[in-house]
Amino acid sequence: MPIRTILIIEDEVEIAELVSIHLRNEGFQTLLAYDGTSGLERFRQHPVDLVILDIMMPNMNGHEVLTQIRQIDQTPVIFLSAKQSDFDKISGLVIGADDYMTKPFNPLELVARVNAQLRRAFQWTGQSKPFESNLIRLQNVILDADQRKVLVNEQPVNLTPKEFDIFWLLAGSPNQVFSTEKIFERVWKEDYFDGANTVMVHIRTLRKKISDTNKTKRLIETVWGVGYKVYA
Template sequence: MSQPPAPEPRVLVVEDDDVIREATSVSLSRLGFAVTAAADGASALNSFRQEPVDAVITDVMLPELDGVSLTRAIRERSTVPILMISARGDDIDVIAGLEAGADDYVTKPFRSNVLAARLRALMRRAALGTPPDPVPVRDIRTVGDLTVDLDAREVRVAGTLLSITPTELRLLIELTAAPGVVLSRESLLREVWDYAWGGDTRVVDVHVQRLRAKIGAERIVTVRGFGYKIVR
């Protein structure tokens, strides 16, 4: 018996420009996504609360509630993947969005197939946040009093369970795979964000900063000119 087709990933698109919002929604629908669209941050947040989605795409500049504030509000209740859209050159807004909890960003103008590829990569990482069925032997990494339970998808410091996003979990998995070994920003972009091409390494820097705030700044060392390593 053939398997039923997988449900379409549900995506919330938040964009105040009518033309861009409509074009993005149509393109993503053709590429296999079920799209809900909103024209401002406030209505987007209300929609998100009423009907959870698999991913969120939001512009930075929005009426009612800007994209950074929307991201922060969503992060208070969910680790859903968030992809931020900004005008080219809006570096301050990009950093603010990443610090608020966005997982990645693209700049306008963008191609629909690139946007879809970024979304699918984010959702693959988010799938790692769902614990598998229990297994007899657990895969647990321990670095000092930091433990990363790969089976339960849980991170603890001194026994205290932390709340981290799927992207932060993937980053920590890479760092703890080889404690004391320096990993370049480029390799982290490749392994954590699935970038097969050169990307913006600031995405790595901001997520390392967020991870440090949760597990302790002293645990992740910056090796200037090379990358990062987790302290053994």
């Protein structure tokens, strides 16, 4: 198995080095940066498999860094932040983060989440193919699981990893209703506690991105009190 490289972008040196030590003890290679600008530069210069990203940093904050990363590719990103409100967590996930941990945190839990994100990411890149077909066509939309791309009217649409996973889940079983609980458990791979708002926000931004705004005839339909489905 190849050695995975983790980029840690964290302005608190002690935290960055602590995370690095735990990851290297687990067999990972690490790269460190102590502000957003240098972190983005390291990301562009070195192939990495996952990014651990602080939000409040000098020069360029984590949200800005993540926005730049998502313009390049879909490398998994875990936010690390002292902000603990649900709004901050949902905001981070909506703009493209794959996970969100609050400070103070257990380094062993962070390592476990890194491993979970890497397993999920490399399932999608061909090491494991969970679907018989890697291409779905629905109305004017094409979903490509190999490249994790979506085309609407033959034009590419930039989705976050979670938005793509939700869309692929729904599109893979057209006309089947998925509850918010089932969507959360299948996409986030976590037990469902209060993920309804998270799912709802992701569905809302997904609809906007694919121009699914006709409320009388939507591709992604809300089944009130139950969940969501995609029309074939």
